[in-house]
Amino acid sequence: MSGIIGKKVGMTSLFDAEGKNIPCTVIEAGPCVVTHIRTEEKDGYVAIQLGYDDAKEKNTTAPLKGHFAKAGVTPKRKLVEFKTFEDEKQLGDIVDVTIFEEGEYVDVVGTSKGKGFQGVMKRHGFGGVGGATHGQHNRLRAPGSLGASSWPSRVFKGMRMAGRTGGERVKVQNLQVLKVYADQNLIVVSGSIPGAKGSYVIVDK
Numbered sequence: 001m002s003g004i005i006g007k008k009v010g011m012t013s014l015f016d017a018e019g020k021n022i023p024c025t026v027i028e029a030g031p032c033v034v035t036h037i038r039t040e041e042k043d044g045y046v047a048i049q050l051g052y053d054d055a056k057e058k059n060t061t062a063p064l065k066g067h068f069a070k071a072g073v074t075p076k077r078k079l080v081e082f083k084t085f086e087d088e089k090q091l092g093d094i095v096d097v098t099i100f101e102e103g104e105y106v107d108v109v110g111t112s113k114g115k116g117f118q119g120v121m122k123r124h125g126f127g128g129v130g131g132a133t134h135g136q137h138n139r140l141r142a143p144g145s146l147g148a149s150s151w152p153s154r155v156f157k158g159m160r161m162a163g164r165t166g167g168e169r170v171k172v173q174n175l176q177v178l179k180v181y182a183d184q185n186l187i188v189v190s191g192s193i194p195g196a197k198g199s200y201v202i203v204d205k
């Protein structure tokens with residue numbers, strides 16, 4: 001499973017050959033550099049670690065400085081491991097958007113937008129309590145009853161209630177690669193992906 005690290009640029013739309021308007025997302029993918037190679041003998045598993053987005057020396061910890069110096073690369077902001085790669089890689093090798101082809105399907109992992117503490121209507125899609133009738137003038141967005149009384153005398157775990165929403169790791173699968181712009185390190189995939197503009201995403205083949 002080859003992959004790459006990138007940033008979400010934003011959304012746009014493209015017309016296909018039949019004139020259908022397809023919503024799509026532009027991703028600035030790579031170039032990434034190989035910063036570490038995991039082996040079965042030393043680490044117990046095989047993986048390739050990629051680094052993306054240059055970081056300042058002063059903002060990099062001493063252990064990470066040594067880690068990047070061993071690979072012979074400049075400090076990076078984002079590090080991700082990929083378990084398998086189509087071809088063998090060496091320290092310092094560059095991975096860019098040329099690993100993708102137009103028409104193939106990818107999975108995209110990102111962190112969803114954090115929305116803070118939200119009520120049940122926004123968080124879980126509740127319909128509200130009974131409309132505006134029967135004297136419920138100020139309870140339109142309330143959750144309603146949470147459970148029985150004498151038994152179990154508590155609220156069951158997992159009950160859908162108000163709480164912090166968003167800011168979670170989300171994977172969107174089977175997005176088609178519509179365009180690859182190798183000279184600009186951009187790929188265009190169908191549909192939407194999690195996260196705000198400029199947030200890091202992981203694209204898996």
